[in-house]
Amino acid sequence: MARTLTLPAIQIRAPGRRVALKNTLVHLVLLASVVVVLLPYYLMISTSLKPIQEIFTDPFQWLPSRLAWENYVDAWNHAPFGRYFLNSTFISVTETLGVLVTSALAGYAFSRMRFWGREVFFVIFLGTLMVPGEVQLVPNYITIVRLGWLNTYYALIIPWLASVFGIFFMRQFFATIPQELQDAATMDGASHWTFLWRVVVPLSKPAFITVGLLSFLGSWNALTWPLIVTNTPEMRPIMVGLLSFSNEWGTQPRLLMAAATFSVAPILVLFFILQRYFIQGIARAGIKF
Amino acid sequence: MQVGRRGFLRIAAAVLLLTASLILPAGAGGPVTITFWHGMSGVLNPAIDELTNDFNKLNPGIVVNAQYQGTYGTLNQKLVAAVAAGSPPTITQLFPNWADQLIQAKAIVPMENFIKGPDGLSAEELSDIFPILRQESTFNGVMWTMPFNKSLYILFYNEDLFKQNNLKPPATWDDLLNVSKALTKEEGGRTTRYGFVVRPTTDYFLLMLITNGGDFLKPGGKEVAFNSPAGVEGLQFLIDLVQKQKVAYVLNAFADADFAAGKVAMYFVTNPGLAFARAAVAGRFEIGIAPIPYKKSRATLLSGTDVAIMAKAAPEQQAAAWKYIKFVTGTTATTRWFMKTFYMPVRRSARDSTLARVYLQQNPEHRAGLDSLAVARTAPNIAEWQEIRDIIQEAVEEAVLGKKTAKQALDDAAVKANKLLSQRK
Amino acid sequence: MPALEAASGPGVIPRVPSRRVRRLLENLEAYAFLLPAIVVLGVFHLFPIVFAFFISLLKWNMIDPVRPYVGLANYVQALQDDKFRTALGNTTYYAFVSVGLAIPLALFFAVLLNRKLRGMSWYRTAFFIPHVTSLAAAAMVWHWLYNPDQFGLLNYLLDKVGIPPQRWLLDPLQAMPAIIAVSIWSSLGRDIVIFLAGLQSISQDYYEAAQIDGANNWQLFRHVTWPLLSPTTYFILIISMIGAFKIFALPLFLTGGGPISKTLTIVYSIYQQGFQYFRMGYASAQAYTLFAIIFLITMLQRRVLAHRVHYDI
Numbered sequence A: 001m002a003r004t005l006t007l008p009a010i011q012i013r014a015p016g017r018r019v020a021l022k023n024t025l026v027h028l029v030l031l032a033s034v035v036v037v038l039l040p041y042y043l044m045i046s047t048s049l050k051p052i053q054e055i056f057t058d059p060f061q062w063l064p065s066r067l068a069w070e071n072y073v074d075a076w077n078h079a080p081f082g083r084y085f086l087n088s089t090f091i092s093v094t095e096t097l098g099v100l101v102t103s104a105l106a107g108y109a110f111s112r113m114r115f116w117g118r119e120v121f122f123v124i125f126l127g128t129l130m131v132p133g134e135v136q137l138v139p140n141y142i143t144i145v146r147l148g149w150l151n152t153y154y155a156l157i158i159p160w161l162a163s164v165f166g167i168f169f170m171r172q173f174f175a176t177i178p179q180e181l182q183d184a185a186t187m188d189g190a191s192h193w194t195f196l197w198r199v200v201v202p203l204s205k206p207a208f209i210t211v212g213l214l215s216f217l218g219s220w221n222a223l224t225w226p227l228i229v230t231n232t233p234e235m236r237p238i239m240v241g242l243l244s245f246s247n248e249w250g251t252q253p254r255l256l257m258a259a260a261t262f263s264v265a266p267i268l269v270l271f272f273i274l275q276r277y278f279i280q281g282i283a284r285a286g287i288k289f
Numbered sequence B: 001m002q003v004g005r006r007g008f009l010r011i012a013a014a015v016l017l018l019t020a021s022l023i024l025p026a027g028a029g030g031p032v033t034i035t036f037w038h039g040m041s042g043v044l045n046p047a048i049d050e051l052t053n054d055f056n057k058l059n060p061g062i063v064v065n066a067q068y069q070g071t072y073g074t075l076n077q078k079l080v081a082a083v084a085a086g087s088p089p090t091i092t093q094l095f096p097n098w099a100d101q102l103i104q105a106k107a108i109v110p111m112e113n114f115i116k117g118p119d120g121l122s123a124e125e126l127s128d129i130f131p132i133l134r135q136e137s138t139f140n141g142v143m144w145t146m147p148f149n150k151s152l153y154i155l156f157y158n159e160d161l162f163k164q165n166n167l168k169p170p171a172t173w174d175d176l177l178n179v180s181k182a183l184t185k186e187e188g189g190r191t192t193r194y195g196f197v198v199r200p201t202t203d204y205f206l207l208m209l210i211t212n213g214g215d216f217l218k219p220g221g222k223e224v225a226f227n228s229p230a231g232v233e234g235l236q237f238l239i240d241l242v243q244k245q246k247v248a249y250v251l252n253a254f255a256d257a258d259f260a261a262g263k264v265a266m267y268f269v270t271n272p273g274l275a276f277a278r279a280a281v282a283g284r285f286e287i288g289i290a291p292i293p294y295k296k297s298r299a300t301l302l303s304g305t306d307v308a309i310m311a312k313a314a315p316e317q318q319a320a321a322w323k324y325i326k327f328v329t330g331t332t333a334t335t336r337w338f339m340k341t342f343y344m345p346v347r348r349s350a351r352d353s354t355l356a357r358v359y360l361q362q363n364p365e366h367r368a369g370l371d372s373l374a375v376a377r378t379a380p381n382i383a384e385w386q387e388i389r390d391i392i393q394e395a396v397e398e399a400v401l402g403k404k405t406a407k408q409a410l411d412d413a414a415v416k417a418n419k420l421l422s423q424r425k
Numbered sequence C: 001m002p003a004l005e006a007a008s009g010p011g012v013i014p015r016v017p018s019r020r021v022r023r024l025l026e027n028l029e030a031y032a033f034l035l036p037a038i039v040v041l042g043v044f045h046l047f048p049i050v051f052a053f054f055i056s057l058l059k060w061n062m063i064d065p066v067r068p069y070v071g072l073a074n075y076v077q078a079l080q081d082d083k084f085r086t087a088l089g090n091t092t093y094y095a096f097v098s099v100g101l102a103i104p105l106a107l108f109f110a111v112l113l114n115r116k117l118r119g120m121s122w123y124r125t126a127f128f129i130p131h132v133t134s135l136a137a138a139a140m141v142w143h144w145l146y147n148p149d150q151f152g153l154l155n156y157l158l159d160k161v162g163i164p165p166q167r168w169l170l171d172p173l174q175a176m177p178a179i180i181a182v183s184i185w186s187s188l189g190r191d192i193v194i195f196l197a198g199l200q201s202i203s204q205d206y207y208e209a210a211q212i213d214g215a216n217n218w219q220l221f222r223h224v225t226w227p228l229l230s231p232t233t234y235f236i237l238i239i240s241m242i243g244a245f246k247i248f249a250l251p252l253f254l255t256g257g258g259p260i261s262k263t264l265t266i267v268y269s270i271y272q273q274g275f276q277y278f279r280m281g282y283a284s285a286q287a288y289t290l291f292a293i294i295f296l297i298t299m300l301q302r303r304v305l306a307h308r309v310h311y312d313i
Helices: A017-048 A070-078 A081-112 A118-130 A132-145 A153-160 A163-175 A179-187 A192-203 A203-221 A224-229 A239-248 A255-274 A275-288 B005-023 B044-058 B072-085 B096-104 B110-117 B123-128 B131-136 B159-164 B173-183 B202-210 B229-241 B254-260 B273-281 B315-329 B330-341 B347-354 B354-362 B364-375 B385-400 B406-422 C019-056 C071-082 C082-115 C119-133 C135-145 C153-160 C175-200 C204-212 C217-245 C247-255 C266-275 C280-308
Strands: B032-038 B062-069 B091-094 B146-159 B185-187 B190-198 B247-248 B266-272 B286-292 B300-310
Touching: A017 A255, A017 B273, A017 C082, A017 C119, A017 C135, A017 C175, A070 A239, A070 A255, A070 B091, A081 A118, A081 A153, A081 A163, A081 A192, A081 A203, A081 A255, A081 C019, A118 A163, A118 C280, A132 A153, A132 A224, A132 C019, A132 C266, A132 C280, A153 A224, A153 B185, A153 C019, A153 C204, A163 A203, A163 C019, A179 A192, A179 C217, A203 A275, A224 B300, A224 C266, A239 A255, A239 B185, A239 C247, A255 A275, A255 C119, A255 C135, A275 C119, B032 B315, B044 B062, B044 B146, B062 B315, B062 C019, B072 B096, B091 B096, B091 B315, B096 B300, B096 B385, B110 B300, B110 C082, B131 B146, B146 B159, B146 B315, B146 B364, B146 C153, B159 B286, B159 C247, B173 B190, B173 B229, B173 B266, B173 C082, B190 B229, B190 B286, B190 C266, B202 B229, B202 B266, B202 B300, B202 B385, B229 B247, B229 B385, B247 B273, B247 C280, B254 B266, B266 B273, B273 B286, B273 B315, B286 B364, B300 C019, B315 B330, B330 B354, B354 B364, B385 B406, C019 C119, C019 C280, C071 C082, C071 C280, C082 C119, C082 C175, C082 C217, C082 C266, C119 C175, C135 C153, C135 C175, C135 C280, C175 C217, C175 C247, C204 C217, C217 C280, C247 C266, C266 C280
Parallel strands: B032 B062, B032 B091, B190 B247, B190 B266
Antiparallel strands: B091 B300, B146 B266, B146 B286, B146 B300, B185 B190
């Protein structure tokens, strides 16, 4: 059936009252939903600022009578949170840098170099994505113990210095670089190395930001592996630190909520600043597959 | 400055020697350094540090590093990993069932070697250690570990509340029921205070089991005996307190917070719990201590850890470790330990010492715990017991929550436990 | 880009290496690029997959020097083990309910947010915040929210509508649904964002054409949006299912696997067997079983759903 591409009358019609009502409804639904979604954050912050006698009240008290900042001081002092943050920052930054470098290198090789076994290697790498990480928990733990790396930064960082997702993502992105650019660079005598770092990387900022952010987020929020390879407070990243904190001080919500607040704050701040990239990154990750 | 060839060689040699002396382990002249891994947190940590510092001062040739490894669960994980990696500490704190595992793996040295050795304990000194404690350290007739911080279960009660209501601490199960009834208070349709609290834990159940004449294992040790009629009756008693008489409630957490808040009048706990209870109560009322109420036989459950010397340690380190262990389990040290941490003193002479007597006069509440030592029972010190405890725990939970009858829950648990036992080498 | 003068300068005879040598060098260079990734992934991701399988064939208690080969005994034991079966059941229940609720919900909100109204990006941000919040912190807050006494916020709100306080995480029947709620809350933002991207990638032409044909909103959705969104839906379905079967952090933080193992999941069981009881062989067998399950489910999804996915030409 042939269709003409004239704009139908429907679209020119200005939004009438029915549409306006619908929009209001949509706003209401969304607003109500957001209130529900953000309710835990309200609880977290309000409890963290309540003096101890206002926490276990019947009925529930919505707002503290005064801002009990001492909860934050107490929580901070009850466990080495400074150390936890330091660990998490060091681990996450190192891992992210590592992933970016290894992913760029490998992604470049897969997309712009020809070598024997390219497809084979790629399929093998991709295959590891199918396997749940839990399969590797026990053998990796044994490896770490045998290397004497238990409870060290080596154990926390080295296994995660490369990421198949990162490699795949970079490869997809690098593949879109026009061949002409590479040919021109080759004629100018540039090596692959030079081409990668001088041309490809600057052109791939979105990919780097995406992989970097997702990698950082994954590393910061990691739990299972850090849980089993760390045993002392000195080595714990923030997630594991929070777990042990909640085991010890579970009876004091004011402390728990304060700890939760200052643990979550850095990532939330980072998120608000880099919102656009976070969301674009997740969206791209979904679309690329 | 010109350094000629000879001069250079001399300097190089000096640097090499200096470096070597720093890196290479101390020879016959240097102190022997040993590590002691423990899981004592809170107020216990400085207490063990104090003891350790005293020992180090008295023994200039030995340096003991007491290292807190986290909760006992973490300590166990670290220990196993360290043994597997070949880098364990010199001394470790451990529960009897961990010891069994380590013995099978040949990872620890029998304490008996040192007790009977040249620097050991005389027969008197050995028998001075409470027999029940020695029993928990003995595997197949050989004493492998040394009791260190041992505790047992007692009843804490709100002394002020009892005095107000003219009540005496309960001696029997019936007393427990009656006192709970008297102290349970209702206001406006809701219960504001319970007489007792039931924590659905293995220990709460085991206490009822042994005070009713029950046993952990059948003679021969191949099958469990906790699902005997005595055990079922004990579990049912707890359930009834909650469901039928409604004088107790179920709590899945430590009870000291509720106790301090006046929500419950009594609870079962081990001696070191006194420190936590006192912190929570903060002087609002007096905390009374009484033995566990019994039905058929007075009894209480022994708890706490021992210490062991690891096999991987060098001979001189092992010898130093023994010296340290002798010290911290000596009469003076164990008396001080008792007064500071409320763990039981491990020696009779410590309990009967002047220091202890004076302390008890000023703090008579501790008598109940010390007296209970005479009727303390030890759970089986086999490696499988840890997992059997978890099995019992789940059974208790199921019964308390009403998912299964007490008999059903315990019988099912017995089947699982027996299966574990049958796999025992 | 600096020109390569030396090659064409006077007096310089460029030495061109033979083709074979050049090929070899290129290969070596490529391998050099791959080396860091290969080392890390090889040691910690590929090798363990094989190693884990061998471990699963042994009876290995971490410190015991004796590690007998027991063939498939661990697998047989796992399938007969009450606790593991419970974990299997719990995890399946969790996976199907949480994914079954999360996806329609995310789609619903994505469709709403796709309208060109003011403030949409604020809503989207709000939904997304839980996704960047670490599960540890989130669990701590939800644990407090779910407080079983009258002090909990949730019970307080229920009281306002006349419902008595619930035990939530302590109730055998409510514990898993409670965890499912937290899980949906946590991943909703991510799913919404992916759906949004998928929705926005549908060309307006289709909508215009359908509207010309007189389609109403529901028909638009059913005949334009839904089919063209199917690659995205399929993608979210797969990754959500895989992720759901690996659930561990939430039960660890919120319930400790209880009450009475009602929230014990497969990974939790692996963790217990491997890192609390140190049964390395048994834990590995359970892990491989998980792998098999995930593989099966993914293949099943492919078989059933792949042909329904419409790809944009």
